[in-house]
Amino acid sequence: MSSAASLPPSVPPASATAVAEAVAAATTLAGARLRDATFADLTTLRVGGRPAAVVECSTPGALAGVVGVLDRAGVPLLVVGGGSNLVVGDDVADLVAVTAVTTGVPxxxxxxxxxxxxxxxxxxxxxxxxxxxxxxxxxxxxxxxxxxxxxxxxxxxxxxxxxxxxxxxxxxxxxxxxxxxxxxxxxxxxxxxxxxxxxxxxxxxxxxxxxxxxxxxxxxxxxxxxxxxxxxxxxxxxxxxxxxxxxxxxxxxxxxxxxxxxxKGMVLDTSDVDPDHDTWSAGSFFTNPVVVGEDARAAVLTRVTARCGADAASAMPCYPTSTPDGPGYKFSAAWLIEHAGFPKGWKITGDAPAGLSTKHTLALTNRGAASSADIVALATAVRDGVRDAFGLTLEPEPVWIGVTLPA
Ligand SMILES: Cc1cc2nc3c(=O)[nH]c(=O)nc-3n(C[C@H](O)[C@H](O)[C@H](O)COP(=O)(O)OP(=O)(O)OC[C@H]3O[C@@H](n4cnc5c(N)ncnc54)[C@H](O)[C@@H]3O)c2cc1C
The missing domain is CATH 3.30.465.10 (Uridine Diphospho-n-acetylenolpyruvylglucosamine Reductase; domain 3)
Structure with missing residues (x-):
């Protein structure tokens, strides 16, 4: 499980009874209430199992208070906002989701x-x-x-x-x-x-x-x-x-x-009737890869030229950027995915429940019935395909909970 869902250092994990007691105590705080939901309900990718509990917090004080009560009791928790940058596994029953939902105005x-x-x-x-x-x-x-x-x-x-x-x-x-x-x-x-x-x-x-x-x-x-x-x-x-x-x-x-x-399918469609599955995503699934130094940039260009030709290589987006290790170059993950042989709408098999968005190759999408395993399989295929084609390893942008991308 990702460290984003872990406990603070030195807190021993709680028993099931202690979890139930801590959740009950947390929901007595003003602005906190128990909610019935799965992670599929709480995330825009719409995958993920049922947590031990969902505690919804409607004020800043409730959010801090609930996390404090659960932390002191040793209850593993995940803070969830809109769930739009999360990939959650199907087996997360040991985790309490603490959601932040405010109606207050700026x-x-x-x-x-x-x-x-x-x-x-x-x-x-x-x-x-x-x-x-x-x-x-x-x-x-x-x-x-x-x-x-x-x-x-x-x-x-x-x-x-x-x-x-x-x-x-x-x-x-x-x-x-x-x-x-x-x-x-x-x-x-x-x-x-x-x-x-x-x-x-x-x-x-x-x-x-x-x-x-x-x-x-x-x-x-x-x-x-x-x-x-x-x-x-x-x-x-x-x-x-x-x-x-x-x-x-x-x-x-x-x-x-x-x-x-x-x-590009990058505005959520929240309708229940005939929703646009291109928006059932975690947004850009991979960050744009950055290499450090001229030699590293030249090595990528050589691979791109060999596979796609000189015209494609010269048209490839590549932006100078600064990195902690010196001047670097940022490439477009979307361009690399497309040119590695993954067009918009690509799926592992024709009837797979997960696929690339039909509008944007950088969004991995749930076509309606995908599990976290389907998303992992799709992400692995795309990452490995880009690595084989160009020697660059794409890194996922979302936070992973209860599920990992194989090395
Ligand atoms: C269609 C689509 C388009 C997107 N486009 C963009 C884009 O253009 N640019 C971009 O940067 N991102 C984009 N994203 C990603 C996502 O929207 C952002 O990262 C967003 O900030 C996530 O907010 P959230 O409330 O949904 O966080 P969640 O997904 O709920 O949580 C993400 C992480 O933040 C933690 N977290 C949440 N709330 C808190 C809190 N109050 N305190 C501490 N930790 C917290 C969670 O524990 C988790 O680790 C897109 C996503 C989608 C689905």
Missing amino acids: EKLAEDAEAADGRVTVRADAGTVWDDLVDWSVAASLGGLECLSGIPGTVGAAPVQNIGAYGAEVSALLHRVRLYDRTSGETTWVTPDALDLSYRYSNLKFSARGVVTEVEFRLTTDGLSMPLRFGELARRLGVSPDEDHPRRPVADVRAAVLALRAG
């Missing part, structure tokens, strides 16, 4: 309204739906979050993997994160530098370090977006190539991002 903090940098601070509970926050900020003409429109999940999970899209990352907007420390049992505000934020990573991901209960963001107030950095989005908004730091009204950027995402 708040603009008055004392910051005239800050010297012309930004305001906005605070939201961890259980707030991420896109509700973005929608609210755009309606209030606040700039910063617009490129992150349409990302599923909750505010509390946004710093966990430093969400990003269309040239923006949440790390650039974060002011402070209110964190319940699962070892000390204390809740404090921490600044982003305490989280080791990097590409789709923070030290909260894959760890039992802490629980985010609230998040503060610094947003601009002139009604314009952050400078647009992503070519596809900029073109859609009519940006000319010689425009320096192009900015556009936040509402226009949000609309353009949502349209682009919908075309």
